Amino acid sequence: MSYDIRKTAVSVETIWHERGPRLEQPLLVGTAVAIIRNPFAGRFESDLMPFQASLRELGRELATRLIAQLGGAERIEAYGKGIIVGEDGELEHGAVWHEAGGHGMREVLSRSKEQPKAIVPAAKTIGGPGTRLMVPLGHIHAAYVRSHFGTAEMTLWDAPRRDEIAFGLVMATGGRPHARIGGLKASEISVHDGQR
Template identity: 55%
Template structure:
């Protein structure tokens, strides 16, 4: 069983990045769960079962993010995930979040097509993580290439992990570097 010490949520409202004020602010939200790392302090050959154990937590965090955004999952245009592993763990322990975190985002959003971008690292208490974000249906939508910096001041302890999900409601404010537009997404292959 996954032991959760705490859950932290973050909500950003971005009105401008030095240019004109946006008609509608970009919302970026994150949910971070500080959990006991069941594999900390020792090498375990078969760790894959932990992914299944993490699935309910992934769904809970995805549901929390949609609720923070007002309950309308259709406004979510970007997503990402990540993990910070405490010093008694290994990078591979953070990789256990790939499947349950991505599954939870796609499940919670209905019919999202794109792979959920991810990052992970081993870090000390207070470590920060830049979680990459892409469009939910097409990874090639440049306007949605983004990141959200997250962290928990008292985590991860050496035998813990911080697992993270991020959702956004649109492109970067003032996005203007061209490429595939969100309005042009076909949503067939997760890329275009």
């Protein structure tokens, strides 16, 4: 099964501070989104697995583009994924992205660094053009690293239309500026089980 892309978008925020001291290097938070036609809009489809498998390449493509904009895989410390399904679809049509997008992103990241093990946080909803989705971020190697709990906004002014799905990946080059609420530090990751 193939997919029909109407448009893609990549955006990057450059964050120098959160009203505290200016960072030596800014935090970069990026989003890559593809708007595709929903092949199941307006009807029920019992087997979504071929659609999921076909989207793995899209996951790799979006991850590759976003990583390049953020300065390379070695700089990525946090990630997440988001889905907005147009009104003629159902949440399950977007759920295919959990495996396809997450797998693609991990695969591309592992080409030049250790394989990420932490779960890829996700958010999904039903919505129309201009829907704002706040996608959660988490550390790529350990879910308990609190400093890297954050969000990235995923929105496009003209998408998704009723028969479309917006599939997105988000990444960041670090945790929140001035993080100071304790917990496991990124420098203390030792178990490498995706948790600690």
